[in-house]
Amino acid sequence: MNEFELIRCLTRDLPTNESVVVGAGDDCAALEIGDAERLLLFKTDAVVEGIHFTRETPPEKIGRKALARCLSDIAAMAGTPTAAVVTIALPKKFEPEFVEKIYAGLNALAERHGVAIVGGETTTNPERVLISVALVGFVARKKMLLRSGAKVGDAIFVTGELGGSLAGRHLDFEPRLAEARWLAENFSIHALMDVSDGLAGDLRHILAASKVGAEVLKSAVPISRAAKQNAKRGDAAKPAFVAALTDGEDFELLFTVASRDAVPLLDAWKKKFPALKLSCIGRIIAREGITLREKAGTRLLSAQGYAHFS
Amino acid sequence: MNEFELIRCLTRDLPTNESVVVGAGDDCAALEIGDAERLLLFKTDAVVEGIHFTRETPPEKIGRKALARCLSDIAAMAGTPTAAVVTIALPKKFEPEFVEKIYAGLNALAERHGVAIVGGETTTNPERVLISVALVGFVARKKMLLRSGAKVGDAIFVTGELGGSLAGRHLDFEPRLAEARWLAENFSIHALMDVSDGLAGDLRHILAASKVGAEVLKSAVPISRAAKQNAKRGDAAKPAFVAALTDGEDFELLFTVASRDAVPLLDAWKKKFPALKLSCIGRIIAREGITLREKAGTRLLSAQGYAHFS
Numbered sequence: 001m002n003e004f005e006l007i008r009c010l011t012r013d014l015p016t017n018e019s020v021v022v023g024a025g026d027d028c029a030a031l032e033i034g035d036a037e038r039l040l041l042f043k044t045d046a047v048v049e050g051i052h053f054t055r056e057t058p059p060e061k062i063g064r065k066a067l068a069r070c071l072s073d074i075a076a077m078a079g080t081p082t083a084a085v086v087t088i089a090l091p092k093k094f095e096p097e098f099v100e101k102i103y104a105g106l107n108a109l110a111e112r113h114g115v116a117i118v119g120g121e122t123t124t125n126p127e128r129v130l131i132s133v134a135l136v137g138f139v140a141r142k143k144m145l146l147r148s149g150a151k152v153g154d155a156i157f158v159t160g161e162l163g164g165s166l167a168g169r170h171l172d173f174e175p176r177l178a179e180a181r182w183l184a185e186n187f188s189i190h191a192l193m194d195v196s197d198g199l200a201g202d203l204r205h206i207l208a209a210s211k212v213g214a215e216v217l218k219s220a221v222p223i224s225r226a227a228k229q230n231a232k233r234g235d236a237a238k239p240a241f242v243a244a245l246t247d248g249e250d251f252e253l254l255f256t257v258a259s260r261d262a263v264p265l266l267d268a269w270k271k272k273f274p275a276l277k278l279s280c281i282g283r284i285i286a287r288e289g290i291t292l293r294e295k296a297g298t299r300l301l302s303a304q305g306y307a308h309f310s
Numbered sequence: 311m312n313e314f315e316l317i318r319c320l321t322r323d324l325p326t327n328e329s330v331v332v333g334a335g336d337d338c339a340a341l342e343i344g345d346a347e348r349l350l351l352f353k354t355d356a357v358v359e360g361i362h363f364t365r366e367t368p369p370e371k372i373g374r375k376a377l378a379r380c381l382s383d384i385a386a387m388a389g390t391p392t393a394a395v396v397t398i399a400l401p402k403k404f405e406p407e408f409v410e411k412i413y414a415g416l417n418a419l420a421e422r423h424g425v426a427i428v429g430g431e432t433t434t435n436p437e438r439v440l441i442s443v444a445l446v447g448f449v450a451r452k453k454m455l456l457r458s459g460a461k462v463g464d465a466i467f468v469t470g471e472l473g474g475s476l477a478g479r480h481l482d483f484e485p486r487l488a489e490a491r492w493l494a495e496n497f498s499i500h501a502l503m504d505v506s507d508g509l510a511g512d513l514r515h516i517l518a519a520s521k522v523g524a525e526v527l528k529s530a531v532p533i534s535r536a537a538k539q540n541a542k543r544g545d546a547a548k549p550a551f552v553a554a555l556t557d558g559e560d561f562e563l564l565f566t567v568a569s570r571d572a573v574p575l576l577d578a579w580k581k582k583f584p585a586l587k588l589s590c591i592g593r594i595i596a597r598e599g600i601t602l603r604e605k606a607g608t609r610l611l612s613a614q615g616y617a618h619f620s
Contacts, residue, residue: 006409010430011430015425031392042395044429046399050436087442100320117325118339120324123358127437134395134444
């Protein structure tokens, strides 16, 4: 049983109440707060030493990443973050300076996005550092974007470049908050999420939630320089395109929009965010799964994905 | 540097914004949500294997405790919990059934208190299970109770009995949500918190936040049966009174009220909650610290507390 199967199993029968507009399964939960205009967004995420960072990672970047991941989930709903609480689990012997630097990195990012840190707990985790962040924010009820709205015929877009994030970007990526809000305010976006587990896996989340499929044009997928450099390293390395599909930790925006809006959106984007690439990588189709189109023709991307490309 | 010193250091300069009514340092944060009547409460807490539970603890009770601790913090503000998100960090090899049982215990308590579980993440923590819960709730703006309102002359009350919680109660305590709301609605409570680190330590939090001191009547402190039984075990055991002051994990309510309200409150309590003991354990005084009154006279309880009683 892998992580996704377990989560699916556990989130089948979660307790709910009348405040819940969106429960487990999207990037954030959305809750009623008795406001006709706005919903509350609620999200938690954790980073663990040896998995999301190493003992050598500068502590400022650890703290930054712990918050940035949650901010990216608020972006994925087109929301605005408001306040976070932080739990740092630490080995019994630690340098106070280490923890101060974790907070320094976290606080700096929080300040830049206007986020208040309203609780800071510490507890013990003897073998490794673990940081859990929970975040609340708001979203305009009519502008909230879910994974479930993709429609057959939609164009599929992704921001930035994918793959190779572990070479460094995973520690200093920018949560796409402003970009997501701009998209929600200016275009009729049908589905939105952030790419955290890799394009192949995350696109499947949109497809499953929307009950559609996708055709992805191989040559249109934006591949990062880091993924290309990694691929040159030798036989053991993933091909760059596979890295772009499966590396994860990209924290870019993945969204769909009616095909008639695709060109106007791309034009407006280039004016608004000239420094951030936006790529149309394919379209939503009725056939389930991800169909990959390349020169030689099309083929279905298996659930395991990259094994077929190695 | 101990946990409290570290937290004090780290929470000195946390980023804030105009939504923050109560930031780090009380039982929960309280945030503006654009509602004239209500504030949002926000809290996180974690339990760790080997610290808050053991490998032998029934998993249902682990899940229950993880949520119950957060619920107790909402009670400590006289609030009502609404929704929680849960992160479970697990060793790579685990029994899905174990995790299902954690959720079963957590979900049952959530349902009983009308709390929705709106996010369930899993991550890896190779050596031990760690569960982090974040909780939001609401509180009537005018009925919210903080640690900072104690006034000289106030009577100090505590619910239930203290000490010896690790003998079992820490796994099945009832968060005092209904009791706290009843107190806030029916009496002018000056300061409220939950007793999680032990009476001696937690009372000091009220005293520090309110800039007052306390005189505690030794014979009035309610000592649990478990603490008394532990004390009989031999020379290595803590005296029962010391256990009541320092064991922690009691999750009872500690509050202060004007002395003229003490008797009416006690009378009304007995009618409303006949099964739950309420004890007046002393009064708020101007002299800083905790003064202990016993037959032989009074003495100041040291910050280290129980060393003096052994």
